[in-house]
Amino acid sequence: MNTRSPSPQTPPDPLGLSLSLSMSRREALRVGLFSTAGLLLANGHVWGAGTPPPAGAGLPAPPIKAKAKSVIQIFLWGGMSHIDTWDPKPDAGYDYMGEFRTAIPTNVDGIQIGELFPRLAQQADKYSLIRSMTHRNNGHETAAYLMQTAHTPGERLAYPSVGAVFSHFKSPGYKGLIPPYVVLTQPQGRFSEEGFLGPRRKPFATGGDPSAPRFEVEGVVSRGITDARQKARRVLLGKMDTLGSAMAASPELAAAELAKQQAYELILGQGKEVFDLSREKPDLRDRYGRHTFGQDCLAARRMVEAGVPYIVINYPGGWDTHSNHFATMRRQCPQLDQGLAMLLQDLQDHGLLESTIVWCCGEFGRGPKVDWQPPWNGGRNHYGNVFTALVAGGGFKGGHVVGGSDQRAEEVKERPVYPVDLLGSIYTLSGIDPHAPLPHPMGAEAHVLPAAAEGAKSGGLLTEIMA
Amino acid sequence: MNTPRFLTLVALGTLALSFGGPLRAQNVFESPLPPQPTGRIDELVFANLARLNVQPVLCSDGVFVRRAYLDVIGTLPTAQEARAFLQDPDTANKRSRLIDRLLERPEFADYWAMKWSDVLRIKAEFPVNLWPNAAQAYHRWVLASVATHKPYDQFARELLTASGSNFRVGPANFYRAMQNRTPEGIATTVALTLMGARAEAWPAARLAGLAPFFSQVGYKPTSEWKEEHVFWDPLGTSTAAGNTAPGRAAVTAIGTTPPAAPSLPVGPAPALRPAKAMFPDGTDAHVPPDRDPREVFADWLITPQNPWFTRNIANRVWAWLLGRGIIHEADDIRPDNPPSNPALLAYLERELAGHRYDLRHLYRLILHSQTYQLSAMPRFPAPEAVANFASYPLRRLDAEVLIDAINQITGSSDLYTSPIPEPFTYIPEDKPAIALADGSITSPFLALFGRSARATGMVEEKDNKPIPAQWLHLLNSSHIQRKLEQGPKLKALLDTGRHQAATIEELYLTVLSRFPSPGELKNAEAYGQVQPARPAPAATAGKRGAQPVKTVVIKRREDWIDLTWSLLNSTEFLYRH
Known part of the structure; x- marks a missing residue:
């Protein structure tokens, strides 16, 4: 089947594919968008099964308009250093700045970031930096739980992560052909992402490597099995399943049969x-970077086009740089810089950033202070007192800095932002x-975010950067 | 394939079926013999079924051998074991003899220790954070308890009263394997684990009465990294700030404490704290100041007369073997959730208490009953019939059992590791998933197929409900495909050069633990590349055109793999039935 042509449900392409050679870049991209969007409408409702969630708790609707249809979360697990990246403190000296001593200007007056991010510096009008993130928790699992649920670790309930919550609320109306909550490429296993929402809300982890010649998505794109063989196998299974037929x-x-049909879809x-990145132009793939992270970003943009609510x-590799810190940063930051900067630019080019x-x-x-002593020999430890988050698009304004840390990036100086506020x-x-x-299987009372009465600290929603 | 020859074969098959031949599904999965009550369990269950107008049907030998292996040792029978059982002519006794043999197998201890590990929350990392050494010590104690057939009352007492290092005294981890270590939190866990009751739903006064028994549980760190002592701490010394062993920063560094803990009053440690405890049956407890209140509680709980203790374990064991408690869910014992068959539960309780809490006695009683050996065919879908065990319930294999079975069939293994904390843990390659001690070992397969999160110890934490991603994995992942293509045992099975039918038979015994029916054999033989038969050299001369074109089915290696794949994805393989 030639799926490059728009499916009948999509608006007709006014130019037609025969004119593609003379199309402008923007128009070509738009055609590409339509053809992927066609997938989302083609024969939908496969992953959308489920009862609609109950209405809100009777509170007035928030005054801010909901603009975002998809979310891409880039999780820098292990904990990326803030002082080396997006909250540099050139005046703090060698014991703090270590090898990266300079900050560079961006395309927004007054905002500087670390020297390893020249491409991201040219995109600063598209994102805002929250330099006063804080939760004061220094354990990987507990801090990851905090950042992805905003609930305090240690409660009896195991809350679902943001993605599982999106899956719960967005699935009922979802018409896409791929699952509503996708992880590129490996799940992070620090805690059970679906929490008490159960396995239906588990993320779909692609496996494979999008920068490989063929992105082999585990269970979807298999090596060496043709569609004809898949179909022959399916017929064979129908014949051989004696007990299944008898029962x-x-x-x-x-229920199992329905799940199997969804898998075969x-x-x-x-x-x-x-997931077929070979449908993208080679030079676009080059600009994302021919490394796993860069191509992760490109795959994520394609999923946004296909309507996936949470990616x-x-x-x-992660960022848990207790030792060998500066060398790891030199290796990884340029890839993060390239992939993320291109993702923002490309989303904008496709009209999707909004x-x-x-x-x-x-x-x-x-830790903003370098551990020079053995065995770390110039490493940095876990640090939850203050760190930086980057947000862009979907109603977040670009070109702003929220809050700030002190002179040595050790504590929040102004406007603390807690996980509750960000999420x-x-x-x-x-x-x-x-x-x-949220529905709890045992009937316990549970809400998306903890209420103030539950003791969750809050500095308020990020209204200063919400359009 | 729509040749007249094929149609003839189909017609013959139908003929065989009408004569009661072996093609009917019932004959593959069910026994023609009517169930005969063999003991008190059957009398009590069948009496209820008669009232519901249900005439139960026994499972076939082929179903039984697979069911017994999976339920008793969590392991698939090999082709050799399945064949030996099926061909054993001693039809009157072979099921009983198999049960007794299985109860002595080493995998029995692995498998039942795994079930206990779910209940007791053996997990090194988030959210209970036992830490690796402690998870190992805890699991070793459970495994040894199962392997040496430790009486259950002794097992429960050791759990309830243990003190000592988390690295050295396995059961002391019972008090660490919970997120909420307040007296109320501990009491809730004790009620769930040893009373089968959800204390959150109790009247507040009952939980408030139980909590003081656990108000003197102390935790203290040592100078060894992540070592922690659980001890009787009547003076509350371990809650005083700064009162720590050398080398530790602060008491608040212990595990995961609730948010209120860091602000505990600093000052002189309180004098002996009186524990105003009340037993859950409403009687007042007298806790002398020189006794660990946990022991006072254990004395009350662990008696045959206690209304929760024996009932909880008898009901749990029944639920483990029959998929559903007599009280359902198995950890929700309360007055308004009565047993579906009170006389049956009472009988099991008496038997267990009368046999010094030897759980094997209970396993034997249940496994030898005809009730356990009923067919899984869904003849009686009414809820009352289900609650009265009219048929064996269909359940997907546990994640651990499923991957072990696939590895056994193909002769491959999975790599189990844990990347946190450093240094990484690597589990020896030949270790089956049912023998893993630590619930936080990394395995995408086990996570996808719903192994217990071991966060709360509740029955429903193990989730075998089907989701599309599981099918994607089974039908089409490189993980499974690689095992099918490269697994040395499967290769050896398929490459022997036997006659096709013999290979198909061996494949059925290996994957489904039974012989194929003639119809299944034909379907399996027909899969492959249909080609014109090479004419015999003598026939090539002369009148070739007059002869009908004969075809043969050629099986390439990938056709054999597809056949194996289809059996692995069949309901019969994926489910306990």
């Missing part, structure tokens, strides 16, 4: 084309009521 009346099996249907990129939130940070920052802003911009109840 077809079992409700238990009916992905194996044999058009959804897998979303996580777990940064390949409706797509991109947020990027780790579970914490890293609450993302939910609000996405039309999810942060006070809405």
Whole structure:
């Protein structure tokens, strides 16, 4: 099937593909957008099964307009250093700045970032930096839980992560052909992402490597099995499943059969084309960077086009740089710089930045004072007192800095931003009521975000950068 | 394939079926013999079924051998074991003999320790954070308890009263394997684990009465990294700020404490704290100041007369083997959730208490009953029939059992590691998933297929509900495909050069633990590349055109793999039935 042509449900392409040679770049991109968007409408409602969530807790709707249709979360797991990257303190001296001593200007007056991010410096009008993120928790799992649920670790309930909450609220109306909550490429296993929402809300982890010649998405794009063989296998399975046929009346099996049909929609249907990066122009792929992270970003943009509500990129390799810190930063930051800067530019070129939130940070920052002593020999430790998060698009204004840290990036100087504030802003911009109840299998009372009465610290929603 | 020859074969098959031949599904999965009550369990269950007008049906030997292996040792029978059982002519006794043999297998301890590890929350990392050494010590104690058939009352007492280092005294980790270590939090965990009750739903006064028994549990760090002592701390010394062993910064560094803990009053440690405790049955407790209140509680709980203790474990064991408690859910014992068959539960309780809490006695009683050996065919879908065990419930294999079975069939293994904390943990390659101690070992497969999160110890934490991503993995992942293509055991099975039918039979015994029916054999033989038969050299001369074109089915290697793949994705393989 030639899926490059728009499907019948999409608006007709006024130029036609025959004119593509004379099309402007923007027009060509628009055609590309239509053809991927066609996938999303083609024969939908596959992943959207489920009862609609209950209405909000009766509170007035937040005054901010929900603009975001998709979210891309770039999780810098392990905890990326803030002082070496997006909150540089050139005056703090060698013991703090270590090898990266200079800050560079950006395309927004008055905003400077670390020297390893020249490309991102040219995109500063598209994103805002929150330099006063804080939760004061220095354990990987507990801090990751805080940053992805905003709930205090240690409660009896295991809350779902942001992506699972999106999956819960966005699935009922979702018409896409690929699952509503996708992780590129490996799940982060620090805690069970779906929490008490159960396995239906688990992320779909692609596996594979998008920078490889063929992005082999585990379970979807398999090596060496043709569609003809897939179909022959499916027929064979129907014949060989003696017990399944004998027990077809079992409700238990009916649920399994439905799940199997959904899986086959992905194996044999058009959804897998979303993962086919060879459909992109080689020079665009080059500009994202021919490394896993760069191509993760490109794959994420294609998923946004296909309507996926929540996409996580777990940064390949992570940022837990206790030792060998500066060499790791020299290796990884240029890739982060290239992939993220291009993602923002490309989303804008596709007219998608307005409706797509991109947020990027780790579970914490890293100690602003370098550990020069053995065995760290110039490393940085976990640091949750203050760190930086980057947000862009979907109703977040670009070109601003929220809050700030002190002279040595050790404490919040002004406007603390807690996990509740960041996640609450993302939910609000996405039309999810942060006070809405979540269904708990044991009937316990649970809400998307903890209420103030539960002791969660808050500095307020990020209204200064929410349009 | 729509040749007249094929149609003839189909017609013959139908003929065989009408004569009661072996093609009917019922004959593959069910026994023609009517169930005969063999003991008190059957009398009590069948009496209820008669009232519901249900005539139960026994499972076939092929179903039984697979069911018994999976339920008793969490391991698939090998082709050799399945064949030996099926061909054993001693039909009157072979099921009983198999049960007794399985209860002595080493995998029995691994598998039942795994079930206990879910209940007891054995997990090194988030959210209970036992830490690796402690998770190992805890699991070693559970495994040894199962392997040596430690009486359950002794097992429970050791859990309830243990003190000592988390690295050295396994059961002391019971008090660490919970997120909420307040007296109320501990009491809630104790109620869930040893009373099968959800204390959150109790009247507030009952939980308030239980909590003081656990108000003197102390935790103290040592100078060894992540070592922690659980001890009886009547003076509350471990809650005083700064009162730590050398080398530790502060008491608040212990595990995960609730947010209120860091602000505990600093000052002189309180004098002996009186514990105003009340037993959950409403009687007042007298806790002398020179006794650990946990022991006072254990004395009350661990008796045959206690209304929760024996009931909880008898009901749990029944639920483990029959998929559903007599009280359902198995950890929700309360007055307004009565047992579906009170006499049956009472009988099991008496038997267990009368046999010095030897759980094997209970396993034997249940496994030998005809009730356990009923067919899984969904003849009786009414809720009352389900609650009265009219048929064996269909359940997807546990994640651990499923991957072990696939590895056993193909002769491959999975790599189990844990990247946190450094240094990384690597589990020896030949270790099956049912024998893993630590619930935080990294395995995308186990996570996808719903192993227990081991966060709360509740029954429902193990989730076997189907989701599309599981099917993507089974139908089409490189993980499974690689095992099918490269697994040395499967290669050896498929490459022997036997007659096709013999290979198909071996494949059925290996994957489904039974012989194929003639119809299945034909379907399996027909899969492959249909080609014209090479004419015999003598026939090539002369009248070739007059002869009908004969075809043969050639099986390439990938056709064999597809066949194996289809059996691995069949309901019969994926489910306990």
